[in-house]
Amino acid sequence: MRTYVEFAKKAIQNNIVYRVNSYAGIINTIVMIFVNIAIWRAIYEEEATLEGLQFRLVITYIVLSFLMQSIFVMDEYLIQYKVRSGSISTDMLRPISFLGYVFSHNIGVMLFRIIIQLTPALLVAIFFVKILPPFSPLIALYFAISVLLGYLVLYSINLVVWLTSFWYFEIFSFITIKDAAVMILSGALLPIWFMPNWLYNLVQITPFGSIYSVPISIYLGQLPETEIYTKILLQIIWIIVFQVIGRLLWHCAQKRIVVQGG
């Protein structure tokens, strides 16, 4: 366990060295929030309910989504880099689990993001945007659990995509297409209650909905308590499904790997 904590720490330190990139991330997040608020403001000005609950619900939804996106950032090219550079061979010789290493590295990346990016963005969200508080303290707890599970769902899906590095030389395209699917089908872009029925249903039945729309719906108090439990259970099921697929792929990959040079 200690080893993996060290890996996470190492990832944080690496990120601190290249922190300029994350300043860019903060600005991106804030601009995205700003653009979206301008659009929703324009929409609600016509319906003259600008200060109304509807408007604040929408804004809270959008801002929460962007805040979550800003910390759900992972080192997408780690495995590809390891495979291409051949350093995967030394990793496999070590008495540690490679997948455990990848996971702890990404946890480190997330912790760094929470410190450097979430904090300023959250301050902006609370003081300038005035997002709604969580529905109740209990709901806040459920929300926190659900966010964590949402992260794990995204991580598990990502892991499956990353592991294709063992079969395909350059996975930029896979990652980008996956990202597009996640953005559109997870309800990250606009509140799910504005979606047409077919898309709404798609968000419910695909694993992507478990990433953003479930935690946010919980936060806004839109799910009755029993449904919160089923949704959280669903998140856990998706994590298990993709972890199993990931393990299987990793199993095949280990047999397949041929490293150049010696």
Added chain:
Amino acid sequence: MDKQKMFTIPELTKLFFVHTKLIAKTTLEYKFHRSLISVAIFCREMISIVTMYLIMIRFVSIKGWDMNEMLFLYSFLFISYSLFVFVFAGIRDFDAMVQSGELDRFLLRPLGLIYQVIASRADFSATLGHGAVGVILLIKTAGSVGIEWNLRNTLAYIAVILGGTVIQASLFMVSSCFSFWTVNTTNLRNLVFFNARRFAAYPLSFYPGVIRYLLIFLLPFAFVNYFPSLYFLNKPEVSILGGWIPYLTPVVGAVLFFLVYTFWKFGLKHYSSVGN
């Protein structure tokens, strides 16, 4: 440098296409890989289109803009960006050229430097990815937003696309100037450019004054899509300048390019290679 043999425009054009053909050949070496990148870029760019589409089917019209008008406004950004990465990819990748020493090779050749920088690159994957989005949007909207596609409007449209391409090229070129002093501004440039572009996706009238002025005077994206759209869509705001609006875009593009090019030449004078 100064006693260069002058080339005629047809010669230069021919040379440009020789370059382009060579780049196409390298690109086609990896057909599957490259086409997959195009598909990926297409999907990535569709994210924001889908968002706009979903909002518009729910709300029908925002501040007097309906779905097709919004998508028409957006299409300018994709078509001109697609043309930009086809023609001016060298300006986008200029930092890398300086760092790898490729620029020093260009300096030894008897041809204009900026010409070589521009001719040496073309990003086909991005051209196709962005271009596909732009063309789909244009085809979907061109017939339904009430534009009469007569000679006058078609010429104006072409002028706007070309002008928009040059405006974006100039914005990218500003950052390339700094690489002469080995200051790498690629990240900062991408940050500024793509965030400005994010704003430009929606009508300027949605934003508070500061953002509007920024997009008109500092990063003139307003001329790439907003002002031309006002003209083509016959919005009430156009009445002051009327029919001349679309031609503002190439004028702004030319002025901007001239200013940046002057700065670029100034930077070149101070350039002293990366190697030794």
